[in-house]
Amino acid sequence: MIHFPFRQSTKAFTLALLITSALMHDMRADREADLVILDTVSAGNLGIETEVVERRDFRETLFALGRIQAKPGGHAFVSSRVAGRLVDVPAHEGDFIKAGDPVAVVESRQPGNPPPRLTLHAPISGLVVRSLQHLGEPVVPEIPILEIVDLSEAYAVAKIPEDKVSWIKSNTPSDIKVAAYPDRIMKGTWERFGTMADVSNATLDAYFRIHDPGENIRPNMRTEFTLHINTKKDVMAVPKEALQGDSFQPFVFVKDFELPNAFLKAPVVTGTQNDSHVEILKGLFPGDEVVTRGAYPLAFAGNGGISLKEALDAAHGHEHNEDGSEMTVAQKATKASGTGKNLSGLGDGPLTWFLIVLCVIQWLLLALLAVKKKAVEE
The missing domain is CATH 2.40.420.20 (conserved putative lor/sdh protein from methanococcus maripaludis s2 fold)
Structure with missing residues (x-):
C-alpha cells in the first residue's frame, strides 16, 4: 500500500510559499527603491x-592642464648701453607699445651742459609686463629697465603624462581654454615637446602655438587642454x-x-x-x-511623496495594486469588502498568482517523486 506523504508535502508547500513571499517583498522593494516619482512641483524645482x-x-580625448608662456622671440628687455640716470619713462607696466616706440630716456654720466641723453626704443611690440627701474634711479647696463612680452602669438604648454606622449601628433586637433576666459576656446597647433621630463609628476611639456589678436592672455595663466586623439x-x-x-x-x-x-x-x-x-x-x-x-x-529626491500605485492610478484613470500591477475583478471585490489581501497574506497581483502556481506545481512534483520512490521500494 502506498502512503501519500501529505505532511512532508505540506511542509514543502508552506516553505515554498514563504520563500515566494520573501522574493515578492524583495522585488517590490527593489522596484520602489529604483523608481523615483516626483510631483509636478518637485519636478519643476529640480529643473x-x-x-x-x-x-x-x-x-x-586626452585632458591636460598647463600654462601660458611667451615665445622666445616674443620676450624682450629694454636696457641702457651706458650708465646714467633715468630722466623720463613714457612707457609703464600694463601699457601696450609698438616696436620702435620711445620707452625711456637716460641721462649719461659723461660731462656736458646739459649732459648727453640717450633715448631707448622698444625692440618688439607687446605688453610691458614689468617696470624694473623708476624715474630718477641710477641706470647701469647690467640691470634692465622694462620687460616686454608679445602675446599676440604665444605658447600654451601642456603637461602630458609620459605614457601618453606618443598619442600627440603634428595634426592632433586641440581645444585650449584659458581659465580666465571659460567661454572662449582657442585652437592650438602642436609645435614641439620639451627637452626634459618632469620627474616629480612624470610628465613632458608639449608646446602648442596659439594666436590671441586681442592680447587678452597673460604669461602663466592656467589653461585646460582637450586633445582629440581618435574617433570611434x-x-x-x-x-x-x-x-x-x-x-x-x-x-x-x-x-x-x-x-x-x-x-x-x-x-x-x-x-x-x-x-x-x-x-x-x-x-x-x-x-x-x-x-x-x-x-x-x-538621486536624493526619494519618491517625492507619490507612490507607484498613486502615479499609475493618475496615469491610467483606474486603480492598481501597490506593486503597480493591474487589479483584477476579484481584487476589487475583496477591497470593497474591506480586506486587501488573500488568505496567504501575499496580495492578489498577477505576479503573486504566478508564483503561487509555481509553488503548487513544485508541491505536486514533490508528491509524485515521493509516490514513485515508495513504489520502487515496495
Whole structure:
C-alpha cells in the first residue's frame, strides 16, 4: 500500500510559499527603491532636463592642464648701453607699445651742459609686463629697465603624462581654454615637446602655438587642454552630467515612457569618456531618455511623496495594486469588502498568482517523486 506523504508535502508547500513571499517583498522593494516619482512641483524645482540616447561618432580625448608662456622671440628687455640716470619713462607696466616706440630716456654720466641723453626704443611690440627701474634711479647696463612680452602669438604648454606622449601628433586637433576666459576656446597647433621630463609628476611639456589678436592672455595663466586623439564610430554615449554614482556603481536616471515625472535608476557599464560624453557599454538602449540637468539632486529626491500605485492610478484613470500591477475583478471585490489581501497574506497581483502556481506545481512534483520512490521500494 502506498502512503501519500501529505505532511512532508505540506511542509514543502508552506516553505515554498514563504520563500515566494520573501522574493515578492524583495522585488517590490527593489522596484520602489529604483523608481523615483516626483510631483509636478518637485519636478519643476529640480529643473529636470532629458536627452535621448543615440549612437554617434565618439571622439576619444586626452585632458591636460598647463600654462601660458611667451615665445622666445616674443620676450624682450629694454636696457641702457651706458650708465646714467633715468630722466623720463613714457612707457609703464600694463601699457601696450609698438616696436620702435620711445620707452625711456637716460641721462649719461659723461660731462656736458646739459649732459648727453640717450633715448631707448622698444625692440618688439607687446605688453610691458614689468617696470624694473623708476624715474630718477641710477641706470647701469647690467640691470634692465622694462620687460616686454608679445602675446599676440604665444605658447600654451601642456603637461602630458609620459605614457601618453606618443598619442600627440603634428595634426592632433586641440581645444585650449584659458581659465580666465571659460567661454572662449582657442585652437592650438602642436609645435614641439620639451627637452626634459618632469620627474616629480612624470610628465613632458608639449608646446602648442596659439594666436590671441586681442592680447587678452597673460604669461602663466592656467589653461585646460582637450586633445582629440581618435574617433570611434557608432558609439552609444550620454552626457557626463547624466552619469551618477561612483566608478564602481555608476548609474543614470531613465525617464519612464508612460508615467509622468517618473525616473528609473538604471545601472550602466561605462567605457571611455571625453570632455562632454561618456561611452555606455551596457545598461541602456537607443531611444531611452536619460536625465541630464537635475540628475544629481534626483538621486536624493526619494519618491517625492507619490507612490507607484498613486502615479499609475493618475496615469491610467483606474486603480492598481501597490506593486503597480493591474487589479483584477476579484481584487476589487475583496477591497470593497474591506480586506486587501488573500488568505496567504501575499496580495492578489498577477505576479503573486504566478508564483503561487509555481509553488503548487513544485508541491505536486514533490508528491509524485515521493509516490514513485515508495513504489520502487515496495
